[in-house]
Amino acid sequence: MNRRAFLLGSSGLAACRRDRRPRLNVLNWSDYVADETIPDFVTEFGVRVRYATYESAEEMLAKVLSGNSGWDVVFPPNYFIQPMRENELLAPLDHALLPNLDHLEGEFRHPPWDPELSWSAPYMWGATGIAFNRSLQPAPDTWASLWAPRTAGRITMLDDPAEVIGASLKKLGLSVNATDARELDLARREALRQKPLVRAYLNAEVRDQLVAGDVLAAQLWATTAQQAIAGADDLAFVFPREGFPRYCDNAVILRESDRRDLAHSFLNYLLRPEVAAAVVTATQTATANAAAQHALDAEVRDNPALYPPPEILEKAEWFLPLPAGAQRLRDRIWTEIKAA
């Protein structure tokens, strides 16, 4: 070994020695933890965390699909659990390492997408409804009201095929998860009929325009709506009477992870009531953690937009994974809506 190689090698070794703590790699939705969530975990467990975020579930899936993405923990929505299992991307959960699973609310201990929580730990959930300006009277309370001529050019729909087609299906009294070609064709017609009345297909960007009053009603996720309502008294949110879609994001450990013990510690940490409660307060999102719920301020806990009463919640429908044929059909319908 010559001197140069020795020096290069030794400085490399020194760099390693500086930080031999294990590193957990966490890929999460943006705005989905409190400011102190990750730093507190780092301090308490004496580890490092590489934390990055994504804006859409598809983006996350595209990253981890290869099976050597370098991530340990990700947060897929409920309708991605089965596909990710079938692609052998998930590691089984060891419940002995996750005592805090007991804090989960009843319906999330045996959710339809993973009845024994063998692969996923429910984290937070959300639903889609209508954010609207209180000056709009009578106030909208159905998806059908987004087809009314009175708000032509002053409403927006989400820029998301499952949501726009889902709202059209619900308006027709059908399931948001419809796969039948005839039912989807009816939804396609509804959406095309609505398009001339729609100002734009927007996601979170619509918040500003709701606050400014440009937009009077918007199809929106409860969480996103909550962030707009916090800045404006004249805004409100409603879950449509025809029913509405619901989704739940879950913490999972990837099969490729070689730090599964640490990943379990992280999941168990997120399930602590006080940690989960801080996340809820920071993100204005509904938690699956019953114990956290009790730790919340009454104002957050009793917010009907985040935690609707049972009679409303029973009209919600979980988004499901769809077969390939239906996905392709829905994509063609979506292209047709966007191109019309």
Add this chain to the structure above:
Amino acid sequence: MGRLRTLFLAPAAAWMLALMAAPTAIVCAYSLLTRGTYGGLGAPWTLENYRRLADPLYLSLLAHSFYIAGAATLICLALGFPLALFISRAGPRKHLYLSLVILPFWTSFLVRTYAWMFLLRDTGLVNTVLQTAGLIREPLPLLYNDGAVILGLVYGYLPFMALPIFATLERLDPHVVEASADLGARPLATVMRVVLPLARPGIVAGAVLVFIPCLGAYLTPDLLGGGKSAMIGNLIQNQFTNARDWPFGSAVSLALMAIVMALLYAGLRREGEKLL
């Protein structure tokens, strides 16, 4: 000499091979595969993805993209040619004007497009000023239509039209213009019958540089069009994200590339010699 030439060519050739040819080959391979149930790729090999392109829906999307890109290119030409002519005749201030043309590149295109959203929306600057001045009562629908998309594209790509035209105008022999005037042509006639034909190579280069990126635009139609006037770029983006249909997305990308190359070939075969 020969070895030196090879040596000089090697870095660029390696770069193009690794970062251009190889990815394109991968896209080619993807376009012949089948989409897995939940995204991902798999056998069997198939031409199905190309067959799907014949769907009138996708053809109308392509036609719409041509319309938007064509309109943006024409407006860029109408604005870019006088601008280039002005700068080429600006004397010592030429460099100042040139740097002003390039100035917007200091900020990301995304940020500048967002700025346009703030200008154009109902409670934006333009509508507020017009309303305060009493010129309009209701805000004008400036955002979320084809006009807004074309405006955003013209704004973004105008320098790509103005700069090549400027380059040809600057090399233009001033004596030719003088001769035209001496022979009794009015200024406008000189511009139309002498300067414009001589600037042709720059105009062709500018049109190519504007039209091609506009044809594949997806950010501008999404942000300024509000997702209501989708272009072919949005279709491709959607296949790689929401639809998780990479094979079809690859096929659409390659089809778009083929169309662009056919157009370039047809257009530049006539102009090629003058450009070089």
